[in-house]
Amino acid sequence: MITYITVDSTVTGVGKYAYDVYNLLKPESEIIQIIFNKKFMDKYYSTPVMGTKYTALNYFMSKTIYRDIIKDVNSRDNIIHITSQTMKPIFKAKNMVVTIHDVIAMQKNIASNSIMEKIKNIYLRQYLHEYIKYENIITISNYVKSMILENFNINKNNITVISPYVSNNFNHIMDKHMLRKKHGLPENKKLILSVSSNQPRKNLGMVKKVMEGLGTDYKLVRIGSQVGDSITFHNVSQETVNEIYNACDILYFPTLMEGFGYPVVEAFKTGLPVVSSDIEVIREVASDAAILVNPNDLDQNIKAVKNALDNKENLIKKGYSVSDRYSPEVIRNKLIRYYNGIMEDAVRDKTN
Incomplete structure (x- = not known):
């Protein structure tokens, strides 16, 4: 039995x-959601472990x-698998695993300038310093x-890379016309899809500039916060998200920093060409199946979007091939081997 522990709602990446x-x-497996902040209450968890109504008190006490x-x-x-380093380290069981999704809290040039975000990052850095002491660390890329090895002096053998998977609920749907009509999307425009939060590292300012540069033949579709005059979707089901991907013509994802980059693989699985950032993690995840650009070069980004549309058949074919690496079956087998190894080591230590 694997016990997963989360503090996050399912609308976030972690x-x-x-x-x-x-x-x-x-x-x-079982999963336990611990509520430090009520805004993360999630309908998928029927019996969350509740704290008080005061978030600060839940953390301090x-x-x-x-x-x-x-x-x-x-x-x-x-x-016991802690599913993210954003969970306060309050457990000390025998066989602990933690997934570290990123070390963005350590990157001061990417963090938000708001006072609350700065305070949050102080605590996230403290949590990271606790979790890197674990002997069993999973990272997603x-x-x-x-980045962990660059920021912390730890044994690299304690870290295993097992990427997330992208659900088979993401798949190609042939009838783009039907999907656009269903979701109120224009049929006479090239639809540019943007999927992200509004964190500074998501580079939404560039998204807005690119759309202005592309002109009136293009329209931005957002899953997330509003950008300019985008057609925007909030809190939609995974089925609807898949349909929106399929209704669009290209995914544009000019991120400045990621731990993985879910939208890239989701686009691959739905048969959507991708333009994203020429940064290390996206090069790793996308391989040669996307057009990668300097996320701060406006002209390069505009040209890349047009180029992706002109070469969509080749990009789609490559994207399907890369997406196979992130299938549920592949990742399930990796996790089972990993957990079995931990339990075998635990039995061995007990008998010695």
Whole structure:
């Protein structure tokens, strides 16, 4: 049995990861959502572990407020997998695993300038310093592993790279006309899809500039926050997200920093050409299946979007091939081998 522990809702990237790996290994898995902040309440978790209504109190008094679940989890002999380094380190069970998605909190040039974000990053850095002491660390890309080793003096053998998977619910739908009509999207425009939060590292200012440079034959479709006069979707189901991908002509993802980059693979699986950033993690994830550009060069980005549309058949074919690396079956087998290795080591240590 694997016990996954999350603090995130499934609308976030790290929350989606938690729910995905839990579902991947059911029924040999369970998931516990701990509520530090009520805004992360999620309909998918029927019995979350509640704190008080005061977020700050939940963090400062966590060992008291969550003492029952801490005692329960720490007494277990099975694998306890903390699904993100954003979870406050309050558990110390026998067989602990943590997934470190990124070390963005360590990158001061990417972080938000707001006071609250600066305070948040102080705590996230503290959490990272605790989690890197674990003997069992999963990272979601080789890039993140290299960043951990660059920022911390730890044994590289403690870190295993197992990427997330992208659900088979993402797939190609032939009838683009029907999908545009269903979701109120214009049929006489080239639709540029942008999927992200509004964090500074998502580079939404460039998205707006590129759309202005492309002209009136193009229209921006956003899953996330509004950008300019975009057609914007919020809090939609995975089925709807898949349909929006299929209704569009290209994914444009000029991110400045990622731990993985879900939208790139989601676009590959739905048969959508991709223009993204020429940064290490996207080069790793996308291989040669996307057009990669300097995310700060406006002219290069505009040309790349047009080029992707002109060469879409070749990009789509390559994208399908790369997406196979991130199938549920591939990632499930990697996780099972990883967990089995931990338990074999635990038995060996117990008998010695």
